[in-house]
Amino acid sequence: MTDSNNSKERNNVKKEIKELVITRIEAQMSPNLRLSIGNQGSLNANEMIEHVKKGDEIGKQIIESHLRFIRAQASGHLLTALTSVFGE
Amino acid sequence: MKNGILMTLPESDDVTKYLSTFSKEIIGVCIYNQIPIKTIEKEKVTKSNVVSTLKKLDYKMIIFNGHGSPNCIMGHKNEKLILVEENHFLLKNRITYARSCWSVMELGEKAVERNNGCFIGYRTPFMFIIDITRAANPLKDNVAKVFFETSNLVPIGLIKGHTAEESNENAKRSMLKSINKALRKRDKDSQAIAQTLWNNYVSQEIVGNIEETLI
Numbered sequence: 661m662t663d664s665n666n667s668k669e670r671n672n673v674k675k676e677i678k679e680l681v682i683t684r685i686e687a688q689m690s691p692n693l694r695l696s697i698g699n700q701g702s703l704n705a706n707e708m709i710e711h712v713k714k715g716d717e718i719g720k721q722i723i724e725s726h727l728r729f730i731r732a733q734a735s736g737h738l739l740t741a742l743t744s745v746f747g748e
Numbered sequence: 749m750k751n752g753i754l755m756t757l758p759e760s761d762d763v764t765k766y767l768s769t770f771s772k773e774i775i776g777v778c779i780y781n782q783i784p785i786k787t788i789e790k791e792k793v794t795k796s797n798v799v800s801t802l803k804k805l806d807y808k809m810i811i812f813n814g815h816g817s818p819n820c821i822m823g824h825k826n827e828k829l830i831l832v833e834e835n836h837f838l839l840k841n842r843i844t845y846a847r848s849c850w851s852v853m854e855l856g857e858k859a860v861e862r863n864n865g866c867f868i869g870y871r872t873p874f875m876f877i878i879d880i881t882r883a884a885n886p887l888k889d890n891v892a893k894v895f896f897e898t899s900n901l902v903p904i905g906l907i908k909g910h911t912a913e914e915s916n917e918n919a920k921r922s923m924l925k926s927i928n929k930a931l932r933k934r935d936k937d938s939q940a941i942a943q944t945l946w947n948n949y950v951s952q953e954i955v956g957n958i959e960e961t962l963i
C-alpha cells in the first residue's frame with residue numbers, strides 16, 4: 661500500500677471514530693447534563709460534538725475518554741475491575 | 749512539619765464552584781477528627797496568598813481544587829499557583845492532593861523528586877457531569893455528587909489515619925462501586941456517568957512515598 665493510501669485509510673478511520681463518538685454523545689447526554697472538562701467550563705452535548713468535529717484539544721480528550729471506556733469494556737478490564745468490588 | 753491541612757477553594761467559574769462546594773465535606777471531617785485546616789477561598793486563591801501561607805503554616809497536607817495542566821495548578825481566574833521549576837519545591841515532604849487536570853504528570857513527579865512527600869492527582873483531565881437544573885445549588889445536584897463523594901475519599905482517608913496509598917485505593921474502589929451502581933440503573937444518563945467515573949478511576953494516580961500518613 662502506498663503512503664497516500666495509508667494516509668487516506670487513517671483519515672477514514674479518524675472520521676469513523678469521530679462519528680462513533682458523536683453518536684454516543686447524542687445517545688448518552690440528556691439536555692440537562694453538562695460535561696466539565698479542563699478549563700473550558702461545562703459543555704452540553706452540542707458543544708461536545710462541536711469540539712469533536714473540530715478535533716481540538718478538548719475534542720481529542722472527549723474522544724480519548726470514549727475510546728478508553730470502549731477498550732476497557734472490550735478487553736474485559738472494566739468487568740474485572742467491577743467484579744473486584746462486588747459484595748463490598 | 750505540623751499536622752494540618754491547607755486547602756484552596758477558588759470559585760471563579762462553574763467548574764471551580766462545584767469543586768469548592770463539594771470540598772466543604774472535607775472541612776467537616778477535619779473538624780470532627782480535630783485536624784487543623786486552613787482554607788483559602790474565592791478571589792483570595794492567588795499565587796502570593798498560597799505561597800505565603802505555605803511558607804507560614806508548615807502543614808503536612810495540601811489540597812488543591814482548580815484547573816491545572818501537566819506542569820501547574822491554578823487558582824482564582826486560572827492564576828498559576830504552583831509551577832514546575834518555579835516553586836514546586838514548596839510541596840517537598842508534604843502530602844498533596846490535586847483535584848485538577850493532568851497535574852500528576854509533570855508537577856506531581858517533580859514535587860516528590862528526592863524527598864519523602866507524595867502527590868495524588870490525575871494523569872488526564874479530572875472530569876465530572878453536572879445537572880444544569882441544579883447548578884445554582886450544587887449540593888442538590890445528585891448527578892455531580894458521585895464524582896465528588898468518591899474523590900473526597902482521598903483526603904478523608906488520610907484525615908482518618910490511613911496511608912496515602914490506602915486512601916487512594918479506597919477512593920478508586922468507591923468509584924468502581926459507583927460505576928456498578930450507575931450501570932445497573934440502565935437509564936439514559938448512566939452510561940455517561942459510568943464512562944466519566946471510569947476516566948477518573950484510570951487517571952487518578954499516586955506518586956512518591958505511598959506509605960505517607962497525615963497523622
